[in-house]
Amino acid sequence: MSFYNLSIDIRKQKCVVVGGGRVALRKVRKLCEADAHVVVNALDYLPEFYEKPLASQISIEQSEYSKELLKGATLVFAATSDFQLNQQVCADAKELGILVNSVNGEEYGSFIIPATYSNSILTLAITTDGQAPLLSKELRKYFQEKIENVSTELLEEIVLLRKEMVSEDDEKEKQGLEEKLHKKIKQIINQIERV
Ligand SMILES: C[C@@]1(CC(=O)O)c2cc3[nH]c(cc4nc(cc5[nH]c(cc(n2)[C@H]1CCC(=O)O)[C@@](C)(CC(=O)O)[C@@H]5CCC(=O)O)C(CC(=O)O)=C4CCC(=O)O)c(CCC(=O)O)c3CC(=O)O
Numbered sequence: 561m562s563f564y565n566l567s568i569d570i571r572k573q574k575c576v577v578v579g580g581g582r583v584a585l586r587k588v589r590k591l592c593e594a595d596a597h598v599v600v601n602a603l604d605y606l607p608e609f610y611e612k613p614l615a616s617q618i619s620i621e622q623s624e625y626s627k628e629l630l631k632g633a634t635l636v637f638a639a640t641s642d643f644q645l646n647q648q649v650c651a652d653a654k655e656l657g658i659l660v661n662s663v664n665g666e667e668y669g670s671f672i673i674p675a676t677y678s679n680s681i682l683t684l685a686i687t688t689d690g691q692a693p694l695l696s697k698e699l700r701k702y703f704q705e706k707i708e709n710v711s712t713e714l715l716e717e718i719v720l721l722r723k724e725m726v727s728e729d730d731e732k733e734k735q736g737l738e739e740k741l742h743k744k745i746k747q748i749i750n751q752i753e754r755v
């Protein structure tokens with residue numbers, strides 16, 4: 561199967577995660593990092609769900625699953641250990657026209673989650689189109705270590721330089737800024753290669 565990748569602005573959007581275990585927790589944490597409005601539905605939860613700061617960022621619906629819970633959601637996650645229930649959540653979300661992720665694999669939901677690492681400017685995302693999640697995780701760790709070494713100041717300089725370049729009308733000046741930009745990018749690559 562081939563996928564189309566995107567980065568979505570999910571701030572304040574309702575996202576429903578069905579499940580209260582280890583995998584659900586991982587999906588919830590990532591959604592909170594992106595400032596989503598996270599509703600978690602399960603009968604029992606790992607203690608981490610009740611710990612701060614996570615507890616104050618999510619709404620816990622401690623009840624049996626019902627399709628009603630999905631209404632108005634932008635994204636849904638079927639993340640329980642009950643395969644049948646996950647299938648039901650996927651079917652309900654699809655019926656409501658909502659994109660859904662299934663922890664049972666790429667063939668059941670409509671999207672999958674890559675292994676990611678983000679600093680303020682750079683985001684690394686690795687996926688195997690569902691075929692080898694552990695490989696995604698281990699490569700994420702490998703590249704994360706390299707990217708963590710990149711200086712924030714240098715990244716910020718690049719962002720500024722790019723802004724200047726885009727708003728510069730004089731062609732010659734623009735070219736000069738582009739050359740500077742390429743030099744800074746080369747410095748970034750050198751920093752990555754040093755690790
Ligand atoms: C399709 C997908 C759907 C989705 O969840 O979106 C999916 C599916 C499945 N994962 C399974 C197992 C494991 N998944 C992990 C870890 C991660 N899994 C993630 C994503 C994805 N997993 C999507 C595809 C991503 C891609 O394209 O590569 C990561 C990257 C992102 C995240 O979850 O946030 C996160 C690493 C985060 C990080 O550290 O960066 C580990 C390791 C661990 O937990 O430490 C194991 C155990 C080792 C193993 O089994 O390989 C199983 C079998 C379950 C069973 O045994 O029943 C299935 C179902 C199946 O394959 O049938």
Ligand SMILES: NC(=O)C1=CN([C@@H]2O[C@H](COP(=O)(O)OP(=O)(O)OC[C@H]3O[C@@H](n4cnc5c(N)ncnc54)[C@H](O)[C@@H]3O)[C@@H](O)[C@H]2O)C=CC1
Nearest residue numbers: 579580581582583584602603604605639640641642645663
């Ligand atoms: N996609 C991924 O990244 C991964 C997926 N998995 C899959 O995800 C599943 C969940 O794994 P974990 O979170 O580690 O399990 P877990 O045992 O920690 O949590 C399971 C959760 O499902 C809930 N649940 C189970 N049956 C339910 C029901 N009938 N109604 C309501 N809630 C119910 C439980 O209350 C619990 O909160 C595994 O069974 C496995 O198939 C496992 C590892 C990684």
